[in-house]
Amino acid sequence: MSQTFILNGKETPFTPGQMILDAARNGGVEIPTLCYLKGAAPTGACRICCVEVKGARSLMAACSTPVTAGMEVTTNSELVHRARKMNVEFLLASGRHNCLMCEANGQCKLQDLSYFYKITKLQFREKDEKDIYPTEDQNPFIVRDFSRCILCGRCVQACNEVMVNRAISQGYRGAESKIVTGGDSPYNESECVFCGQCVDVCPVGALTEKKAKGLGRPWETQKIRTTCPYCGVGCQQLLHVKDGKIVKVTAVEGAQPNQGRLCVKGRFAYDFIYSDERLNTPLIRQKNGEFREASWDEALDLVASKFKQIIASDGPDAIAGVSCARSINEDSYQMQKLFRAVIGTNNIDHCART
Amino acid sequence: MTNSFADFMKAKMILVIGSNMTEAHPVAATFVKDAAIGGAELIVVDPRRTDLVDFAKMHVPLKVGSDVALINSVMNVLIEENLYDKTYVENCTVGFGELREKVLEYPPERAAEITGVSADTIRALARRLASVKPAMLMYTLGITEHICGVNNVMSCANLQMLLGNVGFECGGVNPLRGQNNVQGACDMGALPNVFPGYQRVDNADARAKFAKAWNVASLPDKPGMMMPTMMENLTKGKVKAFYVFGENLANTEPDIHHVEHCLQSAEFLVCQDIFPTETTRFAHVILPAAAWSENDGTFTSSERRVNRVRTASVAPGQAKPNWWIFKEIARRMGHAWTSSSAREIWDNEVSVLAPSMAGIKYRRLEGDGIQWPAPNEEHCGTPTLHRDGKFTCGLGVLKPIDWIPPAEVPDEEYPLVLSTGRRLYHYHTRTQTGRSPGINDLLGEETADISAADARKLGVADGEMVLVKSRRGKVKVRARVTHQVPEGLVWMAFHFREACANWLTNPVYDPITQTAEYKACAVRIDRLT
Ligand code: SF4
Ligand code: SF4
Ligand code: SF4
Ligand code: FES
Numbered sequence: 001m002s003q004t005f006i007l008n009g010k011e012t013p014f015t016p017g018q019m020i021l022d023a024a025r026n027g028g029v030e031i032p033t034l035c036y037l038k039g040a041a042p043t044g045a046c047r048i049c050c051v052e053v054k055g056a057r058s059l060m061a062a063c064s065t066p067v068t069a070g071m072e073v074t075t076n077s078e079l080v081h082r083a084r085k086m087n088v089e090f091l092l093a094s095g096r097h098n099c100l101m102c103e104a105n106g107q108c109k110l111q112d113l114s115y116f117y118k119i120t121k122l123q124f125r126e127k128d129e130k131d132i133y134p135t136e137d138q139n140p141f142i143v144r145d146f147s148r149c150i151l152c153g154r155c156v157q158a159c160n161e162v163m164v165n166r167a168i169s170q171g172y173r174g175a176e177s178k179i180v181t182g183g184d185s186p187y188n189e190s191e192c193v194f195c196g197q198c199v200d201v202c203p204v205g206a207l208t209e210k211k212a213k214g215l216g217r218p219w220e221t222q223k224i225r226t227t228c229p230y231c232g233v234g235c236q237q238l239l240h241v242k243d244g245k246i247v248k249v250t251a252v253e254g255a256q257p258n259q260g261r262l263c264v265k266g267r268f269a270y271d272f273i274y275s276d277e278r279l280n281t282p283l284i285r286q287k288n289g290e291f292r293e294a295s296w297d298e299a300l301d302l303v304a305s306k307f308k309q310i311i312a313s314d315g316p317d318a319i320a321g322v323s324c325a326r327s328i329n330e331d332s333y334q335m336q337k338l339f340r341a342v343i344g345t346n347n348i349d350h351c352a353r354t
Numbered sequence: 355m356t357n358s359f360a361d362f363m364k365a366k367m368i369l370v371i372g373s374n375m376t377e378a379h380p381v382a383a384t385f386v387k388d389a390a391i392g393g394a395e396l397i398v399v400d401p402r403r404t405d406l407v408d409f410a411k412m413h414v415p416l417k418v419g420s421d422v423a424l425i426n427s428v429m430n431v432l433i434e435e436n437l438y439d440k441t442y443v444e445n446c447t448v449g450f451g452e453l454r455e456k457v458l459e460y461p462p463e464r465a466a467e468i469t470g471v472s473a474d475t476i477r478a479l480a481r482r483l484a485s486v487k488p489a490m491l492m493y494t495l496g497i498t499e500h501i502c503g504v505n506n507v508m509s510c511a512n513l514q515m516l517l518g519n520v521g522f523e524c525g526g527v528n529p530l531r532g533q534n535n536v537q538g539a540c541d542m543g544a545l546p547n548v549f550p551g552y553q554r555v556d557n558a559d560a561r562a563k564f565a566k567a568w569n570v571a572s573l574p575d576k577p578g579m580m581m582p583t584m585m586e587n588l589t590k591g592k593v594k595a596f597y598v599f600g601e602n603l604a605n606t607e608p609d610i611h612h613v614e615h616c617l618q619s620a621e622f623l624v625c626q627d628i629f630p631t632e633t634t635r636f637a638h639v640i641l642p643a644a645a646w647s648e649n650d651g652t653f654t655s656s657e658r659r660v661n662r663v664r665t666a667s668v669a670p671g672q673a674k675p676n677w678w679i680f681k682e683i684a685r686r687m688g689h690a691w692t693s694s695s696a697r698e699i700w701d702n703e704v705s706v707l708a709p710s711m712a713g714i715k716y717r718r719l720e721g722d723g724i725q726w727p728a729p730n731e732e733h734c735g736t737p738t739l740h741r742d743g744k745f746t747c748g749l750g751v752l753k754p755i756d757w758i759p760p761a762e763v764p765d766e767e768y769p770l771v772l773s774t775g776r777r778l779y780h781y782h783t784r785t786q787t788g789r790s791p792g793i794n795d796l797l798g799e800e801t802a803d804i805s806a807a808d809a810r811k812l813g814v815a816d817g818e819m820v821l822v823k824s825r826r827g828k829v830k831v832r833a834r835v836t837h838q839v840p841e842g843l844v845w846m847a848f849h850f851r852e853a854c855a856n857w858l859t860n861p862v863y864d865p866i867t868q869t870a871e872y873k874a875c876a877v878r879i880d881r882l883t
Contacts, residue, residue, distance in 0.1 A: 139795075139796075140791070140792030140793075140795045140796065141792055161391075162384065162388070163384050163387075164384060164387035164388060164391060164409075188795075188796070193376075193380070193778060194779075194796065195380065210792075211791070211792065224664050224665075224666050225662070225664065226647060226662065226663050226664045226666070227534070227653045227655075227661040227662065227663050228534065229534050229646035229647075229653075229663075229786070230534055230781050230786075231378060231379050231380075231530075231531075231532065231533070231534060231781075232379065232530055232531030232532060232533060232534060232535075232536060232537060232655055232656035233359065233379050233381050233382050233530070233655060233656065234534065234653060234654075234655025234656070234657070234659055234661050234723075235381050236661070236722070239647065239664075239666045241666045241667070244666075244667045244668060245667055246647065246666050246667060255721070255722055256358075256359070256360060256659070256722040256723075257358070257359035257360065257381075257382075257655065257657060257659065258359075258381045261381045261384055262381065263380030263381050263778075264380070264778065264779060264793075264796070265380075265779075265781060265787060265793075266381070268790065268792060268793070269781070269786065269787045269790035269793055270647075270790065271789075271790050271791060272645075272785075272786040272787070272788075272789040272790045273628075273645045273646065273647060273648065273667065274667075275629070275789040277629055277630065277789065278628060278629060278642070278645075278670045278671075278673065279627060279628060279629060279630060279634075279640060279642035279643070279673065280642055280670040280671025280672060280673055281642060281671050281672050282639070282640065282641055282642060282672070283637075283639070283640040283642075284638070284639055284640075285637065285638045285639070291640065296672065296674070296682070299639050299641060300641075300679070300682050300683055300686055301686060302639055303624055303639055303641075303683055303686075304683055304686035304687050305686075306595060306622045307595060307683075307687065308687060310594045310595050310621075310622070314594055316574070317574075317578070317592075318592065318593055318594040318595065319593070319594065319595040319596075319597070320578070320579055320584040320587070320593045320595070320596055320597070321596070321597035321598070321599065322544075322581050322584070322597070322598055322599060322601050322603070323539055323542075323544035323599050323600075324535075324539070324599045324600025324601060324676075325533040325534075325535055325536035325538075325539045325600075325601075326533055326534055326535060326600055326646075327535065327599070327600055327643075327646075327651075327676055328535065328538075328649070328651025328652055328653060328663055328676075328677075328696060329535065329538040329539075329541065329542050329651060329652045329653065329654060329660070329700065329704065330542075330651050330652065330677050330696035330699040330700055330704070331599070331651070331675075331676035331677050331680070332535075332538065332539040332542035332543075332544040333542040333543070333550060333677075333699055333703065333704055334676070334677040334680035334681060334699065335544060335597075335599055335676075335680050336542060336543045336544050336545075336549075336550070337568060337680070337684075337691075338680045338683060338684050339578075340549070340555075340564070340568075340573055340574065341564075341565075341568040341569075341570045341573065341684075341689065342683075342684045342687050342688075342689050343687075344573075344574055345574055345578055346546050346547065346555050346574050346576065346577055346578030347546060347578035347579050347584060347593070348543075348544055348545070348546060348578060349544065349545060349546050349578070349579070349580050349581045349584065350536070350539045350540075350544040350545075350581075350601070351533075351536070351581065351601055351606065
């Protein structure tokens with residue numbers, strides 16, 4: 001039998017070991033979070049998830065407090081909301097949260113919370129400009145804007161506990177706190193392997209993608225699920241598409257097999273398709289060795305007639321082909337069908353072994 | 355793979371052999387690392403100290419190409435010390451007697467000489483492996499890219515069957531496929547001996563079935579040529595026309611000089627691609643194709659999962675979907691094919707003709723895809739093959755296998771072993787990653803990775819340009835001194851044309867699969883000054 005606790009006055013079941021956050025969610029009550037990262041050990045860093053627990057001396061972090069039988073939890077009291085709001089106000093003053101100029105505008109948890117708490121002006125003095133670490137974007141893919149970092153630590157958890165790349169950690173102390181690489185060097189001179197998972201989990205605009213900058217707001221892009229074109233893992237991606245162009249790639253959360261993860265190629269090597277070097281017309285080699293442009297009809301007629309001629313003179317086995325291990329199944333199917341059923345040979349292979 | 359990626363994180367014992375997963379399959383590697391941090395035992399068998407070794411309980415740095423000797427010897431210990439799974443072997447396999455006899459020829463002391471791994475380490479490896487069940491074995495091209503690639507694969511299977519590890523979640527024999535759809539291209543019958551779904555072309559019933567479906571009187575019954583034979587036959591005039599779809603053979607195949615000579619010899623070379631490549635230079639006709647995300651379709655991943663690929667942007671200029679191009683050629687040769695989208699091809703042809711994929715239809719692929727076999731539309735796919743040791747074809751066959759050395763081993767003139775592979779930031783010949791802005795900034799050139807010991811012997815400094823030579827060619831490349839590479843080994847990739855490892859590699863092949871021995875040839879390093 002499952003045990004119960006009292007959630008906002010209602011008896012609610014939970015499983016032993018479950019944190020208040022999850023038990024409440026199962027009971028239909030959402031508690032806001034900032035630092036909590038599913039699949040990583042909760043750190044209790046941001047206190048946005050605070051709730052009242054009867055008998056406790058202070059508010060408790062729902063993400064890291066286990067439920068006990070009979071525990072009385074209140075998630076929506078005046079006290080709770082006041083504490084959360086003040087928390088948000090502190091965070092807003094901890095850097096420069098000018099949404100207008102932020103790439104994360106529209107998908108920022110801090111922005112959402114500020115909106116929810118109807119915050120219209122800063123309550124605390126903003127951190128001094130000179131105390132904010134300068135933005136670091138020496139590398140080709142990731143912008144680290146420390147003026148927006150709320151030190152929630154999700155990036156550190158993603159890098160260490162999820163991807164296990166161990167490139168970044170919490171550095172320095174107190175007002176000087178900063179997320180750092182080993183030796184506090186730029187990403188491209190560190191252990192970072194550019195999986196971009198830290199960007200994916202950053203709840204605000206502190207970590208953003210360089211290539212996506214200015215190309216589309218989250219509400220303007222269409223999200224299309226697809227499969228990564230590189231290795232054989234088959235990671236599931238979401239293509240963020242605006243005006244028929246991919247502006248960014250993220251992982252499909254919770255999907256098999258990658259469970260929200262991607263590597264550098266899956267996340268950042270998508271835009272080769274827009275290279276000006278793409279072949280965009282059939283080409284036929286001329287006598288002088290140079291290629292000239294041709295129509296589809298001309299090129300395909302040439303291929304078909306050449307094949308027919310070779311079949312007539314040397315037999316179908318004088319034609320051979322290799323299919324592509326990068327392209328879709330349906331293309332390989334068609335090619336082997338062309339060779340077997342039309343040309344009449346089994347001389348069809350691909351680089352099956354690499 | 356017999357098993358699924360979802361098993362990686364849950365596995366309790368993991369044996370990674372010949373796979374530099376953190377670079378070649380980075381996301382799969384994250385699950386292995388997660389498992390190791392969570393307490394799973396990880397054993398890495400690899401000549402190089404790959405990044406996964408940081409997480410391993412044991413690293414077994416065997417000599418390049420000695421895998422069979424090592425595995426035979428591990429099995430020798432398992433049998434001698436009674437550590438293998440007798441019940442499983444009795445109930446689920448055949449051939450134990452012959453296997454036993456063979457592996458008794460490989461006591462650890464003998465294997466130590468071949469592999470360079472001490473007899474004690476071999477014993478420790480065997481005992482450790484036998485201590486947790488099931489153990490999950492993963493391999494990549496370090497196993498297959500040898501003249502004995504098939505033997506290496508069978509050895510992995512022998513080991514896992516002897517340990518009773520095949521047919522269970524978090525067990526099995528798991529090749530991580532290199533390319534996104536190499537599994538699918540095999541499944542679709544882009545192989546000289548099988549139709550889609552691995553139905554053999556020399557089987558009359560299969561031929562009759564496909565002939566009927568494809569509306570032709572008959573189909574060829576003789577298995578065709580594999581790629582290396584095709585290329586060889588171009589030079590002999592036995593193959594006149596060669597149709598290369600999406601492969602950059604001039605960089606990917608061993609011994610580039612020879613490959614280019616083959617391509618040059620084609621009377622008629624058709625290249626269908628998305629970019630001009632080193633290979634298209636030899637073409638007579640180049641057909642521009644639509645790329646990933648420019649048409650709908652499916653890829654099949656290493657775990658046999660058929661995943662959807664969707665359209666996001668339009669192809670440039672007149673580039674067309676590949677399936678359309680093939681259909682148009684067929685039409686001009688007198689065959690009217692009806693399917694006119696990838697979805698129609700899959701739903702009306704592939705899934706109808708390949709019994710293992712009969713249950714897979716596009717409408718079922720909206721979410722996470724389906725792992726074949728999925729024989730009917732109610733079937734939700736197969737995460738683990740050979741469930742509980744019940745092999746699809748009856749009993750699992752244990753095969754006695756002998757070790758053979760690589761075709762070319764170091765000698766006085768070429769004293770070093772060259773082994774090749776890929777690196778994290780680039781993919782194959784860079785036709786794609788090289789044109790994705792930013793990637794070249796992370797890795798802009800090839801290096802020859804060597805040990806500090808060899809660097810010292812050669813008087814080569816880290817970062818110095820050197821000449822790497824083999825019997826087939828030479829490249830000028832920057833030396834990179836790294837603790838990842840053991841003494842006697844040079845490691846290079848094939849991402850960059852100028853310093854491509856394939857100017858050096860040896861065009862010798864596994865006799866069955868014709869996989870080239872990319873992982874071993876003999877080279878020398880000379881200083882430039
Ligand atoms: S990109 Fe990946 S490796 Fe680099 S810091 Fe972020 S999570 Fe870590
Ligand atoms: S960079 Fe983002 S994820 Fe990392 S600590 Fe700062 S706000 Fe949190
Ligand atoms: S994202 Fe990386 S690991 Fe995943 S399929 Fe693509 S290349 Fe492979
Ligand atoms: S989400 Fe609970 S403390 Fe941050």
